[in-house]
Amino acid sequence: MNPVKTAVFEKSSSKIEECPPPKIPEYAFIGRSNVGKSSLINHITGNKKLAKTSGRPGKTQLINHFLIDEQWYLVDLPGYGWAQVSKTEKAKWKKMIERYLLERENLALVFLLVDSRHMPQKVDQEFMRWLGEKGIPFILVFTKVDKQSKNQTESNIAKYRKVLKKEWAELPKYFTASNVTGEGLEIIDYVRLLNEDLH
């Protein structure tokens, strides 16, 4: 497990046309606000300040590109599920994210973050359904596993998968993560493996 050597913020974009040229593979991270996305990005890249944690609703929703080891982009997508956000803002988010996910040609995989303590939330299920319909590959990351015992996490994940099984013939691969226990670094190894396959 080799740590990331370099993680550099490249740019923030409000639409796909502004994103960096699609010359290298990219991996997008998304999830409900507060799921621990910024913390996970900082944890797996070994850079505490890369992604801004605890973004508040109403702040500009942008697609953030980070160049990792000069080989791939890690993309931080704005979180969803803010209760306080207006319908107009939600529609804007949806349009931007959907266009990005559908049209970004170098997008290799989506990492969908979910809280390991909760059962599938409606908004997450709808998002997974949409990804499935569009044929966009995704992997689940169960976050904040330090907040409960290992047994509890395992039992929750089993229940979570049981719920998904009702809808999905094949269940997505998943990782567990916590910036307290340090779990989740396998994500970097996995991306490296995929990148080798893409070459």
Ligand code: GDP
């Ligand atoms: P984001 O909105 O998805 O980017 O979430 P943040 O990374 O800002 O995290 C939201 C809150 O959850 C913050 O208070 C973090 O400190 C906390 N948090 C994030 N990841 C973990 C984790 O792995 N373990 C614990 N215990 N707390 C976490």
